[in-house]
Amino acid sequence: IAGITQAPTSQILAAGRRMTLRCTQDMRHNAMYWYRQDLGLGLRLIHYSNTAGTTGKGEVPDGYSVSRANTDDFPLTLASAVPSQTSVYFCASSENSAGPGDTQYFGPGTRLTVL
Amino acid sequence: GQNIDQPTEMTATEGAIVQINCTYQTSGFNGLFWYQQHAGEAPTFLSYNVLDGLEEKGRFSSFLSRSKGYSYLLLKELQMKDSASYLCAASDSNYQLIWGAGTKLIIKP
Secondary structure: OOOEEEEOOEEEEOOOOOEEEEEEEOOOOOEEEEEEEOOOOOOEEEEEEOOOOOOEEOOOOOOEEEOOOOOOEOOEEEOOOOHHHOEEEEEEEEOOOOOOOOOOEEOOOEEEEEO | OOEEEOOOEEEEEOOOOEEEEEEEEOOOOOOEEEEEEOOOOOOEEEEEEOOOEEEEEOOEEEEEEOOOOEEEEEEOOOOHHHOEEEEEEEEOOOOOEEEOOOEEEEEEO
16 A cells, blocks of 8 residues: 555653654655644654755754665654653655645654653 | 744534635745644645635635735535644745644534
8 A cells, every 4th residue: 555654653762762763655755754743833844855865954853863765764763862752753755845736645643752 | 934823723513614714924935735634643635725716626625815825725515524633834935844733623513
């Protein structure tokens, strides 16, 4: 089934631990994105990748890192988790990153709680 | 700065019509998206406007006025399954999306 998958679905993590959220798409989209969604706030862009091998910082990149070794995978790593990183994390992809109307398609999300 | 404003919550009756407004301020503008998000689920694409005017897609229509920095989503013949949050997002000069906090729409029988 074409689309985006994320893992894990949910996770409870102790502060200070390292965590990698996984994201895989099978639509051969060039661009991929990581957002966090917090109550009362809009989706906020953490990092993005316009194409395999390149990454960029979004609005709230501190405490997060990403890599894009191939087209399909875009993992997000929290090097040392803090409670303020408790959030729902969405991965998204679009065919291209710099075209009008490039629709972003979202994965099901990962609910992360940092204690 | 860049900003998107939309109402936090709206209530409407099954079978009725509701209009959800969105105003935006962005550095550059490359279009306006509307997404639907059911509770606990991912956002899903509804519509995209880049030119002024109304785009109709079944029960849902979206309107854009670039000069006013304004858009609305119009939902007709409301159904209970339309209960969801509706997210407005503007594409800026770098084609990055600036998101509103979403409007939670409650449908009553």
